[in-house]
Amino acid sequence: MANAGLDAKTIEIVKSTVPVLEQHGNAITKRFYEMMLSEVPELNNIFNQTNQKRGGQPKALAATVYAAAANIDQLENILPVVKQISEKHKSLDIKAEHYPIVGKYLLKAIKDVLGDAATDEIIDAWAKAYGVIADVFISVEKGMYEEDAASEGGWNGFRDFKIVRKTKESDVVTSFYLAPVDGKSIMKHKPGQYITVKATIPGQKYVHMRQYSLSDAPGSDMYRISVKREDAKGDYSDGIVSTYMHETVQEGDILPISAPSGDFIVDTKDARPLVLISRGVGLTPVMSMLEEVTRKQPEREIYFIYATYSSNMHPMKERMEQIATENKNVHMTFVYNKPLVEDEGKYDYKGYVDEALLNKLLPTTDVACYFCGFEDFMRTVSDSLKAMGVKEEDRHFEYFGPQLGMSIA
Numbered sequence: 001m002a003n004a005g006l007d008a009k010t011i012e013i014v015k016s017t018v019p020v021l022e023q024h025g026n027a028i029t030k031r032f033y034e035m036m037l038s039e040v041p042e043l044n045n046i047f048n049q050t051n052q053k054r055g056g057q058p059k060a061l062a063a064t065v066y067a068a069a070a071n072i073d074q075l076e077n078i079l080p081v082v083k084q085i086s087e088k089h090k091s092l093d094i095k096a097e098h099y100p101i102v103g104k105y106l107l108k109a110i111k112d113v114l115g116d117a118a119t120d121e122i123i124d125a126w127a128k129a130y131g132v133i134a135d136v137f138i139s140v141e142k143g144m145y146e147e148d149a150a151s152e153g154g155w156n157g158f159r160d161f162k163i164v165r166k167t168k169e170s171d172v173v174t175s176f177y178l179a180p181v182d183g184k185s186i187m188k189h190k191p192g193q194y195i196t197v198k199a200t201i202p203g204q205k206y207v208h209m210r211q212y213s214l215s216d217a218p219g220s221d222m223y224r225i226s227v228k229r230e231d232a233k234g235d236y237s238d239g240i241v242s243t244y245m246h247e248t249v250q251e252g253d254i255l256p257i258s259a260p261s262g263d264f265i266v267d268t269k270d271a272r273p274l275v276l277i278s279r280g281v282g283l284t285p286v287m288s289m290l291e292e293v294t295r296k297q298p299e300r301e302i303y304f305i306y307a308t309y310s311s312n313m314h315p316m317k318e319r320m321e322q323i324a325t326e327n328k329n330v331h332m333t334f335v336y337n338k339p340l341v342e343d344e345g346k347y348d349y350k351g352y353v354d355e356a357l358l359n360k361l362l363p364t365t366d367v368a369c370y371f372c373g374f375e376d377f378m379r380t381v382s383d384s385l386k387a388m389g390v391k392e393e394d395r396h397f398e399y400f401g402p403q404l405g406m407s408i409a
């Protein structure tokens with residue numbers, strides 16, 4: 001791969017102008033999305049409108065292009081990051097023909113923001129560099145689409161599924177069981193993976209895509225997702241898709257979903273103690289891991305730590321307790337920070353998951369850790385595990401937003 005045929009002059013121009021683009025990063029990104037989404041409005045069906053308003057994803061895309069450009073003569077360095085992003089792209093059915101559109105508006109935005117400083121020579125060099133970077137993504141994604149199409153029960157793009165069961169799990173979380181309308185087999189997901197739901201909501205101008213982790217063990221003839229109703233925050237209205245799922249979607253309804261994607265996957269070849277830590281609806285991927293590992297590795301020690309406010313906000317509590325009762329090597333800990341009076345005796349710790357608690361619960365730091373929850377929770381867990389000496393390669397996490405928009409050490 002190396003520099004994929006770029007000449008030395010182009011490489012030099014691109015590398016020397018990366019800092020300038022980074023410096024104007026926000027302005028370029030803003031201009032890029034403004035122009036692209038108004039001139040190619042159908043892309044509003046793909047990009048998450050809420051993330052656009054909040055700014056996480058937009059920064060992630062442009063920052064990755066700059067990081068890739070800084071490595072333009074050693075593109076193999078960025079392959080692990082590309083693979084992670086490409087999982088998200090695949091779940092959204094991003095296609096090769098989308099790349100030139102993004103490239104066109106990125107260059108237009110660079111030109112717009114930098115003005116005369118963006119000479120023809122600089123723009124040409126960036127056009128070539130973007131083409132090379134895009135080709136890396138396109139080829140990684142091509143491989144992923146081919147693999148899905150060739151898998152037993154696999155598919156590309158979106159496939160219609162019927163809601164066969166809708167079950168309330170807590171005051172705010174509801175599960176949906178999805179079976180394929182065509183009645184054929186479905187791809188076995190890897191525990192921790194997610195699917196994308198394509199929601200066509202009456203009254204909404206565009207369709208909305210959202211990811212939901214598969215919350216059950218793999219291998220069944222249907223998938224289960226568990227969705228938290230996102231309430232209005234401050235001046236902002238209720239979550240678009242989660243409210244629609246809770247209030248409108250009923251058993252018998254059809255939802256198009258993409259094939260399981262994502263690299264937050266539990267390694268069942270590792271025999272070391274497994275630590276699964278989650279808060280709130282972040283339990284979904286780790287529940288799937290818990291189900292799978294207790295079946296596949298019945299001897300493995302598992303430390304399952306679940307944090308929430310109180311019992312009424314605790315989804316799948318009975319199932320967790322059942323697993324702990326049936327598997328003596330599963331060490332289950334419930335942490336409530338606002339327990340109800342009637343919760344007395346039904347949880348293990350009052351407060352939050354922090355370093356002191358993890359130190360008390362984990363017998364060793366040579367463990368494989370997987371954690372999921374909101375951003376501050378994950379930062380605390382990650383920092384605590386790091387301070388305790390858990391190696392970086394053993395600290396795996398999933399963030400329910402633009403992954404690279406958040407910074408976790």
Ligand SMILES: Cc1cc2nc3c(=O)[nH]c(=O)nc-3n(C[C@H](O)[C@H](O)[C@H](O)COP(=O)(O)OP(=O)(O)OC[C@H]3O[C@@H](n4cnc5c(N)ncnc54)[C@H](O)[C@@H]3O)c2cc1C
Pocket residue numbers: 050051053054194210211212213214226227228229230231232233236237238239240241242243262281284285398399400401402
């Ligand atoms: C890999 C992955 C896996 C996921 N798995 C799950 C899962 O298993 N279960 C689950 O419930 N969710 C999961 N999510 C999150 C899910 O994809 C959605 O983000 C979530 O359901 C909210 O979508 P929504 O359309 O309901 O809310 P949105 O409309 O996206 O709004 C989200 C929140 O932002 C607020 N908001 C709106 N506009 C603004 C603004 N301008 N500034 C600030 N705040 C604003 C809203 O009030 C709302 O509270 C996952 C996400 C990812 C990326």
Ligand code: HEM
Pocket residue numbers: 043046047048049051052057058060061062064065084085088089092094095098099100102133134137401402403404405
């Ligand atoms: C080289 C070009 C590209 C780069 C470097 C890039 C980078 C990224 C990054 C870093 C993310 C966040 C990943 C995450 O959520 O974990 C992302 C998500 C996403 N990308 Fe790309 N991307 C590129 C091209 C494209 C193209 C061509 C499209 C389609 C037109 C696209 C559509 C999306 C969408 C829809 C998301 C999901 C997040 C959201 O909607 O908020 N990307 N991309």
